[in-house]
Amino acid sequence: MVSTVFVNPKNGDTIQANQAITFAVKTNNLVAGSFTNPDNTYYAAPQTLQGGNIVGHTHITVQDLNGNINGEEPPNPQTFAFFKGVNTAANGQGQLTADLADGLPDGVYRACTLTSSSNHAPVIMPVAQRGPQDDCVRFTVGGNGGGNNNNGGQNNGQNNGQNNGQNNGQNNGQNNGQNNGQNGGQGQGGQGGQGQGGQGGQGGQGGFGGRRGRGRGRFSRRHYIA
Incomplete structure (x- = not known):
């Protein structure tokens, strides 16, 4: 047949x-x-x-x-x-x-x-x-109906978005760590640092927050990359 x-x-x-x-x-x-x-x-x-x-x-x-x-x-x-x-x-x-x-x-x-x-x-x-x-x-x-192409674009876009998000997270973590750490040293932004700065904000306790904020910012960056 x-x-x-x-x-x-x-x-x-x-x-x-x-x-x-x-x-x-x-x-x-x-x-x-x-x-x-x-x-x-x-x-x-x-x-x-x-x-x-x-x-x-x-x-x-x-x-x-x-x-x-x-x-x-x-x-x-x-x-x-x-x-x-x-x-x-x-x-x-x-x-x-x-x-x-x-x-x-x-x-x-x-x-x-x-x-x-x-x-x-x-x-x-x-x-x-x-x-x-x-x-x-x-x-x-x-x-x-470039369905396959469109889907590919979406996937790439998502991946790029994730990468950018990580990069932004790193930058924000560093910046927040520095700023919040400094503010924390003045007694204003300790809690704010914990909320955004990642671990870096905790460095604001004791007046050495500027340096410790930077150091903890780098630790936070490794966490986002992982």
């Missing part, structure tokens, strides 16, 4: 807009590349077998999902962004391919295979309880 899987694009991929795309699938148990003239042979003969496998071909059809990759409304079957019958045999990697030279504009799309006999009728399987003969993937083109 025929079984198909998409090789390119993968489900959930994000690809560049208006750039050439090669759709590629692998299909088992299909003697691919048999394609009669649809003008005068369409559905004109039943499917045939060769070595127990159906003789026929596949198609690649692509539809715009109107920006919603998980939409719940079935797309109009009469509307498609790309359709091509693959009338060649599999390549050296066992793949059937269809090229879209101009690519696709920004959007969210579904690509599916339509596997047919030589005379373009859908392939007929010998049993009802089975897996499907065709495959579909959903993918994004261009800026509408």
Whole structure:
């Protein structure tokens, strides 16, 4: 029985807009590349077998999902962004391919295979309880869904934010340690130093807070780095 899987694009991929795309699938148990003239042979003969496998071909059809990759409304079957019958045999990697030279504009799309006999009728399987003969993937083109890139940016941003936070913490710890330590020496900011200065503020007890504030600030910095 025929079984198909998409090789390119993968489900959930994000690809560049208006750039050439090669759709590629692998299909088992299909003697691919048999394609009669649809003008005068369409559905004109039943499917045939060769070595127990159906003789026929596949198609690649692509539809715009109107920006919603998980939409719940079935797309109009009469509307498609790309359709091509693959009338060649599999390549050296066992793949059937269809090229879209101009690519696709920004959007969210579904690509599916339509596997047919030589005379373009859908392939007929010998049993009802089975897996499907065709495959579909959903993918994004261009800026509408640079999901992977955006996620990467968020992760980087978070990491940078953490680093900056650490650096700021170090600087603040030092500054607060110095300032609060000095204030603590005057008897004003002992508690304030404990609240912000980190350990450095404690140095404000005894009038030597300036130096001890600096020293404890450095200890606080190592703590933030860890």
